[in-house]
Amino acid sequence: MSEQTFEGALAIFMDAFCGQDGQLASNNITEKLRALECNTEIEDRLVAEGMSVLQYHRKLLVEIARETLLELDQNYFERINDVYFSRLEQAGNICLSPSLRGMFVGIIACAPQKTSPSKFIAVLNKRAKLCGELLANLDIDPVVEVDRLGVPLRRRLEELEAYCLSEVKKLRPLARKGDQASPALPFILEGLFHIFARANGSFTIRDLGIGEFEGPFVDFLSVAWEAIPRKYLTASATATSFVRTAVKLNRAWKRNGAGFH
Structure with missing residues (x-):
């Protein structure tokens, strides 16, 4: 051709x-x-x-x-x-x-x-872990200054972590099916x-x-x-x-x- x-x-x-x-x-x-x-x-x-x-x-x-x-x-x-x-x-x-x-x-x-649910799960888990690590260290300067300036960083990180974990929960059954159309x-x-x-x-x-x-x-x-x-x-x-x-x-x-x- x-x-x-x-x-x-x-x-x-x-x-x-x-x-x-x-x-x-x-x-x-x-x-x-x-x-x-x-x-x-x-x-x-x-x-x-x-x-x-x-x-x-x-x-x-x-x-x-x-x-x-x-x-x-x-x-x-x-x-x-x-x-x-x-x-x-x-x-x-x-x-x-x-x-x-x-x-x-x-x-x-x-x-x-075709996309693999496992790949999305890996990315989402990584993001959730990062959010958790940031939340655990928010009281350490200079990150704490962001909250003092009025930016609700803690709430945003908590929401993002919860969202990622929620999506992982939805995708896991699909990943277990394996051979998908x-x-x-x-x-x-x-x-x-x-x-x-x-x-x-x-x-x-x-x-x-x-x-x-x-x-x-x-x-x-x-x-x-x-x-x-x-x-x-x-x-x-x-x-x-x-x-x-x-x-x-x-x-x-x-x-x-x-x-x-």
Whole structure:
């Protein structure tokens, strides 16, 4: 996949899936920067260089997306190549345009990454401990002078310590669960539904009654699964469970009057 193809396709992805209130995502970025009056200098320089502000924002988004994918998998763009996309097309009985190929990669690049409750617990415990140490030594100069100046430092430290310990208590049950679902998968799956629909793929799915399914979209998802970085997945995740999740999502969307048929 060439740099130009990926750049243009990712911009299409951003506008198609990340817009708000009918506004394109790329236009929203420009408008927000102008409202903050921090875009004038950049805009003048880009105009002088023959690059529009929109092109600049798109280039920046592409650079971030590329860095994200390479951090997740340094061989990503070697694995997800033309040979891979040919297999993906054959599996789903579809043809993916260069833009749709770029959108496929863009969706994975922009997916939210899984966070560990244990990491938050460690930070919160550290902050609570620091607050406790400061409170124990507030009577030692010169810190005591802060209270004498009218700043309720003791109360603030007590509130912060209590807040940190309260959050730790909430997070501990989540940390004990261990193998948790990644927030990336629903995001990626929704994007894959849209890509398959834009490629005029058939969503006809046959339920085999044993937790497994058949159909072009199922085969498409089974190959698409290979493109998802392992860090997005739980240890127990498989291509089969990926397809099951997709079917469940679509059934839920259908119950709400949407979904893909």
